[in-house]
Amino acid sequence: MDIHLDNFESSIRKMFVERINPDVCYHNIDHTLSIVDKVREIGEYNQLDQDQLENLFFAGWLHDVGYWDGVALDHEERGADFARIFLKSFGIAQERIEAICGAILATKVPQQPMNLIESIICDADLYHLSSDQCYTQTLLLKKEYEQLNNQPVDLLDWLRNSEKFMIGHHYHTDYALRFCKPGKDENLKFLQSKIEELAKAEI
Numbered sequence: 001m002d003i004h005l006d007n008f009e010s011s012i013r014k015m016f017v018e019r020i021n022p023d024v025c026y027h028n029i030d031h032t033l034s035i036v037d038k039v040r041e042i043g044e045y046n047q048l049d050q051d052q053l054e055n056l057f058f059a060g061w062l063h064d065v066g067y068w069d070g071v072a073l074d075h076e077e078r079g080a081d082f083a084r085i086f087l088k089s090f091g092i093a094q095e096r097i098e099a100i101c102g103a104i105l106a107t108k109v110p111q112q113p114m115n116l117i118e119s120i121i122c123d124a125d126l127y128h129l130s131s132d133q134c135y136t137q138t139l140l141l142k143k144e145y146e147q148l149n150n151q152p153v154d155l156l157d158w159l160r161n162s163e164k165f166m167i168g169h170h171y172h173t174d175y176a177l178r179f180c181k182p183g184k185d186e187n188l189k190f191l192q193s194k195i196e197e198l199a200k201a202e203i
Contacts, residue, residue: 004090004091004092005054005057007090008058008061008090009061012061012062012065012086013029015065015068016028016029016032016068017029019068020067020068021068021069021070021148023070023144023147023148024067024068024070024144024148025140025143025144025147026137026140026141026143026144027064027067027075027144031064032060032061032063032064034127034128035060035063035121035124035125035127036057036060036061038060038123038124038127039056039057039059039060039120039121039124040053040056040057040060042120042123042124042173042175042176043056043120045175046116046120046173046174046175048116048117051096052117055096055099055100055103055117056103056117056120056121058083058087058092058100059083059100059103059104059117059121060121060124062079062082062083062086062087062100062104063076063079063103063104063107063121063125064079065078065079065082065083066078066079066080066081066082067079070148071148072148076104076105076107076108077105079104080101080104080105083097083100083101083104084097084101087100099117102114102115102117102118103117103118103120103121104121106118106119106121106122107121107122107125110168111126111169111172113172116173119172119173120173120175122172123171123172123173123175123176123180126169126171127176127180129166129169129180129183129184129187130176130179130180130181130182130183130184130187131183131187132183134183134184134187134190134191135187135190135191135194138158138159138162138191142155142158155198156195156198156199156202159191159194159195159198160195162191163188163191163192163195166184166187166188166191167188169184171184
């Protein structure tokens, strides 16, 4: 790994440990590491050059740092603000910093990426919708919401909102349309079966 990437990763890992609200159990370093890995995979699939892959590396690491305090609203904007200052200290050119911040901001839902880099991080960020951990991750996100808002959420209501989200979401890259959409479609069917099961139990 390039020395400035290595130094960056060491610094940001330490910050995750020191700064994150312990109730943030979904948007944490585990989620972040999965995104860093997935943006690299999709970036290499698209044969991006080294600078573009590095931009995705930085954006993957920084896309949810705005969640550290446990506040969901506008966390993408806070993440971009943090990135502008933090990346400058590593000698990253301003033009690249703005591209990285654009990728961070693109993850805001509803996603509206404007280029391939932004499309890649958007698809990586919601890759879990297609994975065999989709339902588990949905429940983990529910737990985080409950902890941060100090209020319980009815499981059936949560799953119905998750269903609406999945129906309204679409992947952007050729990679995700080819490799992720089929899994997401299966996960949506499973989610709908859980909703039907819970709804019947309430009758």
